[in-house]
Amino acid sequence: MTGAELSFVVDGLVEEGADGTHLLGSRCNGCNTLYFPQMASCPNPACQTKVLRPETLPREGTLYSYTIQRYQPPALFRMRNWKPYVLGLVDMGEGVRVMGMLAGVEEDELEIGMSLQVVTEPLFDDPERGAVATYKFAPVGVG
Numbered sequence: 168m169t170g171a172e173l174s175f176v177v178d179g180l181v182e183e184g185a186d187g188t189h190l191l192g193s194r195c196n197g198c199n200t201l202y203f204p205q206m207a208s209c210p211n212p213a214c215q216t217k218v219l220r221p222e223t224l225p226r227e228g229t230l231y232s233y234t235i236q237r238y239q240p241p242a243l244f245r246m247r248n249w250k251p252y253v254l255g256l257v258d259m260g261e262g263v264r265v266m267g268m269l270a271g272v273e274e275d276e277l278e279i280g281m282s283l284q285v286v287t288e289p290l291f292d293d294p295e296r297g298a299v300a301t302y303k304f305a306p307v308g309v310g
């Protein structure tokens with residue numbers, strides 16, 4: 168995948184680095200809390216600074232929880248060849264948990280605590296935008 172003509176379902180969530188896909192978050196200059204997705208202001212009620220700077224999250228996390236989605240996702244996330252898919256909640260460290268589809272793992276291989284990494288995968292083809300992608304989580308070594 169070159170990424171040149173790839174667009175994303177939602178802009179501003181990921182960055183393609185030399186070592187792969189990273190989630191784009193923010194960290195507070197005052198209380199040092201890490202957030203995903205990026206926010207305009209720190210929501211911590213005890214924080215006096217509220218000024219955030221962009222920060223990429225680590226590529227790897229661990230599976231905290233998951234569910235099997237046996238119905239089609241909303242139109243925004245429509246898929247080329249729909250079939251039931253896994254929606255995971257992935258612990259990225261520092262209290263940040265990110266929801267996303269899982270890729271490259273079968274239902275019977277799922278294990279709470281398994282290592283996952285962020286990858287980019289095309290979801291569907293749009294006549295104007297071309298291939299439209301989203302981030303997913305794949306077992307380490309697959310993406």
Ligand SMILES: [Zn+2]
Nearest residue numbers: 195198209214
């Ligand atoms: Zn803060």
